[in-house]
Amino acid sequence: MIQRFRSMGMVAAFIIGGIFHAEFAALQWWLPIGIAVMLTITFIGIDTAKLKPRLMHLWVLLGIEVIGLGFFALARAAGYPVLAESLYYCGAAPIAAACPIIMNILRGDVEFATTAMVLSQAVFALLTPFILPLVLPEAHMGYMELVQMVAEQLASVLAVPAVLSVLMRLVYPPCRAWAPKLKDVSLFFWIGNLTIVSACGVDRIVARGYSVSEMWPMALGALVICAVGFLSGYRLGYPRLKRECSQCLGQKNTVLTLYMAGQDYATPLAYIGPVFYVFCHNMANALQIALAQREHAAKEAK
Numbered sequence: 001m002i003q004r005f006r007s008m009g010m011v012a013a014f015i016i017g018g019i020f021h022a023e024f025a026a027l028q029w030w031l032p033i034g035i036a037v038m039l040t041i042t043f044i045g046i047d048t049a050k051l052k053p054r055l056m057h058l059w060v061l062l063g064i065e066v067i068g069l070g071f072f073a074l075a076r077a078a079g080y081p082v083l084a085e086s087l088y089y090c091g092a093a094p095i096a097a098a099c100p101i102i103m104n105i106l107r108g109d110v111e112f113a114t115t116a117m118v119l120s121q122a123v124f125a126l127l128t129p130f131i132l133p134l135v136l137p138e139a140h141m142g143y144m145e146l147v148q149m150v151a152e153q154l155a156s157v158l159a160v161p162a163v164l165s166v167l168m169r170l171v172y173p174p175c176r177a178w179a180p181k182l183k184d185v186s187l188f189f190w191i192g193n194l195t196i197v198s199a200c201g202v203d204r205i206v207a208r209g210y211s212v213s214e215m216w217p218m219a220l221g222a223l224v225i226c227a228v229g230f231l232s233g234y235r236l237g238y239p240r241l242k243r244e245c246s247q248c249l250g251q252k253n254t255v256l257t258l259y260m261a262g263q264d265y266a267t268p269l270a271y272i273g274p275v276f277y278v279f280c281h282n283m284a285n286a287l288q289i290a291l292a293q294r295e296h297a298a299k300e301a302k
Contacts, residue, residue, distance in 0.1 A: 045179020068092025
């Protein structure tokens with residue numbers, strides 16, 4: 001039911017954001033706040049005693065970087081720098097906070113997915129300030145200036161929620177029980193952020209007059225990376241953690257990377273890739289849930 005509502009909310013967000021793109025694009029300043037609120041709700045509910053890094057987590061984290069930087073390098077070597085930037089946003093994005101929720105629906109290892117999600121956010125926050133300036137094809141600022149700017153932006157949406165959730169748990173330990181009760185609030189913020197993200201994408205397309213021929217490589221690239229993420233994760237974790245690793249390599253925090261791709265230093269056209277990735281990984285989620293439910297039904301029927 002929750003997944004169905006997420007899917008309906010996603011479609012509604014893209015439709016409303018597309019129609020009223022000028023109005024919602026003006027609310028882009030709200031994105032970091034919305035991301036911070038969602039992550040704070042997620043972090044306060046995490047049982048740190050159950051966060052147990054395993055060797056497989058290392059392979060998952062390496063997989064995320066290999067996919068992001070690998071596709072970036074291929075596109076850059078082929079002479080498509082803007083496509084390379086777009087693919088990096090899709091592939092290197094950290095694991096979405098919704099990943100443990102999906103794993104719960106799939107009856108998988110929620111603790112594994114939660115640990116991977118937390119670790120991926122930390123790795124993304126540490127590496128991105130140094131990698132992103134090298135990814136941008138036409139940086140209008142010096143390397144260290146960009147490093148500082150990206151680090152400050154990531155600190156506001158990743159480090160602040162982490163620190164705030166720790167303080168809240170120390171001052172008022174019962175707040176850990178708030179997370180399940182606030183899941184609807186988190187979903188509301190997710191839909192709101194997605195509406196703004198879609199509006200910003202449409203606004204850029206309209207303002208700059210991008211043609212279909214300019215956009216389709218970004219969309220196709222996002223589809224390929226999504227497929228590679230889910231399928232390679234399935235192979236990596238087979239047989240015991242096949243769904244967990246598949247989710248971890250395919251389910252991306254696209255709102256966060258769209259926030260980064262929407263900054264003035266980023267190439268506007270590169271924004272199209274991660275926008276399309278939102279559709280791709282939600283469709284993959286729906287397919288994975290349907291297959292898992294059929295598998296569970298077959299087992300119960302025996």
